[in-house]
Amino acid sequence: MKSLFACCVALLLATGCGGDPRPPVEISDVRIYAPLPGSNMSVAYLTIANNTDEPLVIADISSPQFAGVEIHETIMTNDIARMRQLDALTIPPGRATELREGAEHLMLTGPVGDPALGDPVTLFIRDAAGGEVVVRSNLESRIKLDGQ
Amino acid sequence: MFSSPSKQHIQGRVSLVLAAMVGLLAAAGIALSLALRQQPELQVATLLPEPLPLPEFALTDHEGDAFSRADFVGQTSLVFFGFTQCPDICPVTLQQLAVVRRNLMEAGSSVIPEIVFVSVDPERDDVDTVAAYVGAFGDGVRGVRGELDALNVLTQPLGVFHARPETDDGYDVEHTSAVLVINPDAEFAGLFRAPHSVDRIVADWPGLARQL
Secondary structure (H helix, E strand, O other), X not given: OOOOXXXXXXXXXXXXXXXXXOOOEEEEEEEEEOOOOOOOEXXXXXXXXXXXXXXXXXXXXXXXXXXXXEEEEEEEEOOEEEEEEOOOEEEOOOOEEEEOOOOEEEEEEEEOOOOOOOOEEEEEEEEOOOOEEEXXXXXXXXXXXXXX | OOOOOOHHHHHHHHHHHHHHHHHHHHHHXXXXXXXXXXXOOOOOEEEEEEEEEXXXXXXXXXXXXXXXXXXXXXXXXXXXXXXOOOOOHHHHHHHHHXXXXXXXXXXXXXXXXXXXXXXXXXXXXXXXXXXXXXXXXXXXXXXXXXXXXXXXXXXXXXXXXEXXXXXXXXXXOEEEOOEEEEOOEOEEEEEEOOOOOHHHHHHHHHHHHOOO
């Protein structure tokens, strides 16, 4: 399988491939939350846009700041919340998938050290063919009492 | 040969018809009144037809104090069942409830709910863990925990679901996503079903609080 990330290794520096001015994969709306007190888990939300004409299969995500990064989905059926781990995240050609609250998300387990608000976090997002994109952000507070 | 009805007979029939119409109108009015009283302008809240008294249960709050049915008496509570290691729906919901509480206080609501988080993960959620967790959501959020048997005394009569399916690297926790409304008589009186919306809960609150 051809890697969709092949010609654009660093996401934010990506300038596009071929005649399309857009990068093949765009990642936006990144929010990586610091674990809450008492919790060994956290979460990241982001939007992944696949600007190519082939399906994008995200097969592996890792971070030096967390022991594990898993793709999860929250499922609500009959007023019961369940989580399901996904083997991969497939984004159809020309579409974007929003990882968000109450839906697909990245579960971050086992924070390394004692992470604090504002600390930098790096996510390595790899497709099924081994291509990689790097996302850098900072830990945000999960609690925003002016939120909805 | 039929005799023609007398004036008195006709008046009697008219009276009967009028009485029946008045009765029907009165019944319709009562029915409408009841309907309006029971479901005024609620968008997302569901009121139980009859409030369900909470069972007698014995749990522990996040300060290590005993927590029982009596702790619900005299105040309105919003109760959410979850677990501290939950990355998505639990912190989202608790944050929403904390914002609901703050917005109601700022709006001068006469009924300010206490937020109660009941852990359904007794293995990982000890008192200290629950205390640290609920403290992140500000004042007015109380954490509660208990061992499985004690927990089930509260959850089963209320129809609150929780389960612990095994996974390759441990276990998941599944749980009811609705927020239960407990009235000041310690009765399960209503609920908000997920997905939750701060604005809709706040909008429903005056109409709901009047009927608790």
